[in-house]
Amino acid sequence: MFQYSKAMLLNLVLVSFVLLSSIRDGSAGITSSFVRPQWPGVDIPVDHEVFAVPKGYNAPQQVHITQGDYDGKAVIVSWVTPDEPGTRHVQYGTSKDKFKTSAEGTVANYTFYNYKSGYIHHCLIEGLEYKTKYYYRIGSGDSARDFWFETPPKVGPDTPYKFGIIGDLGQTFNSLSTLEHYLESGGEAVLYVGDLSYSDEHDYKDMGLRWDTWGRFAERSAAYQPWMWNVGNHEVEFLPEVGEVEPFKNYLYRYTTPYSASKSTSPLWYAVRRASAHIIVLSSYSPFVKYTPQYIWLKEELARVDRKKTPWLIVLVHKPLYSSNVAHYMEGEAMRSVFETWFVQYKVDVIFAGHVHAYERSYRYSNIDYNITGGRRYPIPDKSAPIYITIGDGGNLEGLASSYLDPQPEYSAFREASYGHATLEIKNRTHAIYHWYRNDDGKKVPADSLVLHNQYWGSNGRKQNEVIDEVVNVK
Ligand SMILES: [Fe+2]
Numbered sequence: 001m002f003q004y005s006k007a008m009l010l011n012l013v014l015v016s017f018v019l020l021s022s023i024r025d026g027s028a029g030i031t032s033s034f035v036r037p038q039w040p041g042v043d044i045p046v047d048h049e050v051f052a053v054p055k056g057y058n059a060p061q062q063v064h065i066t067q068g069d070y071d072g073k074a075v076i077v078s079w080v081t082p083d084e085p086g087t088r089h090v091q092y093g094t095s096k097d098k099f100k101t102s103a104e105g106t107v108a109n110y111t112f113y114n115y116k117s118g119y120i121h122h123c124l125i126e127g128l129e130y131k132t133k134y135y136y137r138i139g140s141g142d143s144a145r146d147f148w149f150e151t152p153p154k155v156g157p158d159t160p161y162k163f164g165i166i167g168d169l170g171q172t173f174n175s176l177s178t179l180e181h182y183l184e185s186g187g188e189a190v191l192y193v194g195d196l197s198y199s200d201e202h203d204y205k206d207m208g209l210r211w212d213t214w215g216r217f218a219e220r221s222a223a224y225q226p227w228m229w230n231v232g233n234h235e236v237e238f239l240p241e242v243g244e245v246e247p248f249k250n251y252l253y254r255y256t257t258p259y260s261a262s263k264s265t266s267p268l269w270y271a272v273r274r275a276s277a278h279i280i281v282l283s284s285y286s287p288f289v290k291y292t293p294q295y296i297w298l299k300e301e302l303a304r305v306d307r308k309k310t311p312w313l314i315v316l317v318h319k320p321l322y323s324s325n326v327a328h329y330m331e332g333e334a335m336r337s338v339f340e341t342w343f344v345q346y347k348v349d350v351i352f353a354g355h356v357h358a359y360e361r362s363y364r365y366s367n368i369d370y371n372i373t374g375g376r377r378y379p380i381p382d383k384s385a386p387i388y389i390t391i392g393d394g395g396n397l398e399g400l401a402s403s404y405l406d407p408q409p410e411y412s413a414f415r416e417a418s419y420g421h422a423t424l425e426i427k428n429r430t431h432a433i434y435h436w437y438r439n440d441d442g443k444k445v446p447a448d449s450l451v452l453h454n455q456y457w458g459s460n461g462r463k464q465n466e467v468i469d470e471v472v473n474v475k
Contacts, residue, residue, distance in 0.1 A: 029363075029408045032416035034438070034447070041399035043171050043198070043210070044217075050176060051213040056143030058083040060121075062215025062254070063138065064222035065149055066229060067189075067272045070261040072152040074126040075226065077105070078256060079138055080118040080215060090123045092136040096146075099137050110253050113242045115208030122256050130154040147223045150188070152275050157311050157457075158428045161275030162186055165389075165422040167193035167318075167354030168232065170396025171214050174419045177439045178395045179221060182421045184443040189225050189274060191424075193354035194232030194284070194318030198396045199250065201234075204242050211250050229255045230281050231268055232318040232354060247285070257281070262301060269294050271301050276426050278310035282335075284319040284355075289338055298339065302346050307456035311429040313348045315386070320353035322362045322379070322388040324412045327401035328355050341368045344384045347455035350424070350434075354392035357401040358417040359436055361448060362388040364468060365411035379411045383468055384455070391436070395419040413471075414448050429457040433472075 044050055054061050060079040068074030077090050085107045091099035105123025109116065121138075128134065131153045137146050153159045164187030169175045182190070197214030199207040221227070235251040237244065252267060259270035268283035280301060288294045305313055319332035321340065332353070343351065344366050366382035369375045388411075393400070402417035418438040426432045430453060435446035451470040452458075458468075 029412040030414045031404060031408050034416055034418060041397045043397050044173060046213055051216045054145060058086050059143040060139040060145050063147060063219050064227060066226045066257060068124050068258050070273055071155050072274050073128050074124060075149060076256055077123045077136060079121050082118040085119045087140050088121060090125060090136050090138055092125060092134050094132060094134060096135050112208045112244060112250055113204045117208060120253050149224055155273045155309055157276055157309060159275040160427055162188050162423055162425040164190045165352050165391055166190055167394050168195040168357055168392040168396050169394035170198040171217050172395055172397050174395025178419055178421050181437055181439055181443050183221055185423050187423050190227040191316055191352060192227050192229055193316050193352050193391060194230045195234040195354055198234050200237050201397055211254060228272060228279060228281060229257055230316045230318060231283055231285060233285060236285055264297050265293050269297060273310050276310055277312040277314055278305050280315045282317040284317055288335055302342055311454050311457050312426055315348055315351040317353050319355045320388060320390040322411055323356050323360055323390050324405045324409045325356045325358055325401050326403035340366060343386050344368055344382060347384050348386040349452060349455045351386045351388050353390050356390050356392045357398060359393050359420060360390040360415040361413045362411045363413045391422055393419050430454050
């Protein structure tokens with residue numbers, strides 16, 4: 001008789017687990033049975049302490065930073081002063097209370113319907129050292145406020161870095177839960193996938209006000225680490241009925257991106273390199289078909305990607321290209337048909353999207369052989385394809401999108417209508433650890449986890465049938 005030792009049995013279980021977890025085996029996906037509480041989908045009242053206005057005359061508020069250049073040696077600091085423009089300077093330095101240097105920014109205000117904005121500042125700080133903690137001060141006198149940020153390590157292939165991914169956040173108590181969980185995650189920068197304040201869900205007269213409250217809400221993270229911004233449909237705010245016909249007006253005055261550093265001609269689409277990642281941000285709500293500026297730019301930017309410097313190629317876009325949720329079904333299909341061939345050709349590692357207020361992760365599938373006169377009509381397993389992750393589950397007032405197509409499509413690996421956020425922890429040029437955390441579990445319990453094998457370095461020498469990515473903890 002065979003006598004299995006405990007160690008042999010453990011090995012057997014582990015090998016079976018990895019084989020069963022293979023991403024390219026086409027195994028059925030999981031629709032989570034987790035039952036989450038249905039919290040009310042209303043915004044936190046304007047006078048709640050979470051939106052507290054900082055004390056002092058003309059004190060800077062709504063402070064947020066974003067990367068200011070292509071490679072992470074610059075930061076853009078943005079803030080709002082309510083009463084008058086005040087100083088345009090940011091004082092900064094590497095020791096607390098010793099601000100040896102200052103930079104001067106710009107200031108502007110605007111009107112939206114019957115709302116008049118505060119004075120919105122943007123200040124570019126350049127020539128920073130890599131991997132350094134900087135302290136900065138904005139405002140003046142008794143109203144001055146101090147913050148800090150850390151610059152990323154120099155761009156390089158084996159530079160570890162931990163990104164957070166948040167989408168469709170809004171300003172409800174669920175949004176607050178998401179943000180508080182993210183603050184405990186150890187993430188160093190946020191990849192934001194669009195739909196910020198949901199101010200357009202309010203009366204015209206309150207829309208500007210709700211941009212202000214969201215700015216104060218997000219400050220607890222965004223003043224201390226860069227958020228890479230991306231637009232969603234709630235940023236469009238095209239309202240001819242009240243004379244507001246300039247799309248993205250509130251958003252563009254308040255949020256900025258380093259678009260010219262990546263040769264983009266619009267703040268709505270751009271790229272940055274940070275540590276070992278090349279991050280491409282696309283606009284779902286700007287023209288993207290052949291001959292348009294975004295199309296031409298993306299073609300050129302993909303050609304600039306150097307996987308020997310930045311092994312990890314990540315795309316952010318608001319509308320998901322693969323989603324099996326009933327909500328917004330196939331809204332991303334036009335962009336998929338235009339860009340998917342490039343995403344496979346360039347072996348994009350992962351594409352994060354929002355828009356659908358739920359969570360979903362795909363296997364590596366593509367649908368690039370289809371054309372209207374024939375060919376293969378269905379998505380097929382494709383080891384060169386990205387993983388598509390929908391993470392529009394930040395917690396806004398519209399609530400969850402809990403209806404999924406049934407049966408679950410083959411490309412869909414895991415889906416669940418809960419609120420949460422994710423982290424992508426890059427270890428080196430070959431491996432990264434991905435976690436999705438549902439709010440209900442607290443920070444320590446990932447509800448979907450994956451070891452990602454880099455699509456460029458991880459696939460070199462990959463054998464047929466070799467595991468591409470491993471699910472490490474799916475409940
Ligand atoms: Fe959206």
